[in-house]
Amino acid sequence: EDQVTQSPEALRLQEGESSSLNCSYTVSGLRGLFWYRQDPGKGPEFLFTLYSAGEEKEKERLKATLTKKESFLHITAPKPEDSATYLCAVPLIYGGSQGNLIFGKGTKLSVKP
Amino acid sequence: KAGVTQTPRYLIKTRGQQVTLSCSPISGHRSVSWYQQTPGQGLQFLFEYFSETQRNKGNFPGRFSGRQFSNSRSEMNVSTLELGDSALYLCASSLGVRTEAFFGQGTRLTVV
Numbered sequence: 380e381d382q383v384t385q386s387p388e389a390l391r392l393q394e395g396e397s398s399s400l401n402c403s404y405t406v407s408g409l410r411g412l413f414w415y416r417q418d419p420g421k422g423p424e425f426l427f428t429l430y431s432a433g434e435e436k437e438k439e440r441l442k443a444t445l446t447k448k449e450s451f452l453h454i455t456a457p458k459p460e461d462s463a464t465y466l467c468a469v470p471l472i473y474g475g476s477q478g479n480l481i482f483g484k485g486t487k488l489s490v491k492p
Numbered sequence: 493k494a495g496v497t498q499t500p501r502y503l504i505k506t507r508g509q510q511v512t513l514s515c516s517p518i519s520g521h522r523s524v525s526w527y528q529q530t531p532g533q534g535l536q537f538l539f540e541y542f543s544e545t546q547r548n549k550g551n552f553p554g555r556f557s558g559r560q561f562s563n564s565r566s567e568m569n570v571s572t573l574e575l576g577d578s579a580l581y582l583c584a585s586s587l588g589v590r591t592e593a594f595f596g597q598g599t600r601l602t603v604v
Contacts, residue, residue, distance in 0.1 A: 422595035482535040
C-alpha cells in the first residue's frame, strides 16, 4: 500500500537553530515528491517538487533533498515566520496525474524568537 | 495571475442537508482535484477532474460527488450531511502530469 510518513509530528526550535524534517515514502515507482507549507486555516502553499534521487531544491532558508526512500526538508537559521505545518506528498500511481496526491500527516514547526 | 478561488469560505449546515462547494482553477489549468482535511485524518484525496471527466476517485462514499464544467470550474456536492463531514475542503489545480498542484484557501464546512 502506498504510504507517506512524516517525522517528527511536531518540532519546536529557537530562532536560528537549524534542523531537518523527514518524509519517508513507500510507493511503487516514484513520480515526484512535493513539499507544501500550510498556515492555520489556509490552503497548502507549494514549495518544491523533486523527481529523482540526489535532486536538491532551495528557497530562502529551506532546502529539500530526495533519496530513493525519503526526502528531507532542511531549515537553516529559521525565523518565527517559518512557523507552519510542512506537508509532503507523492502522486498516486494510477492516472499518472499530479492532481491525486497522498499526503503525510505533516510536521508542525514552531520557531520561538 | 489569479490563484485558485474557492467559494464560500465558510459554511454551516445541518445534518441531512446537502451542500455544494465551488472551485475556480488557475487560468489554463485543466486538472482540478478535491481534498478533505480533518485533524485526525489529515489531507485525503476525494476526486480529480480533467477536461470535464472524472479521472480518479478516492475512498469516499457515494454521497460525495463532483463535476467539472467546460471552463474548468468545478463543483463538489455532499448529500445527506453527517457530523463527520465537518472539515476543510480544499481544491487544487494543475496543468497535468509532472506539474505541481496549487491549492485554494479552502471551504470550512461545519455540520451541526
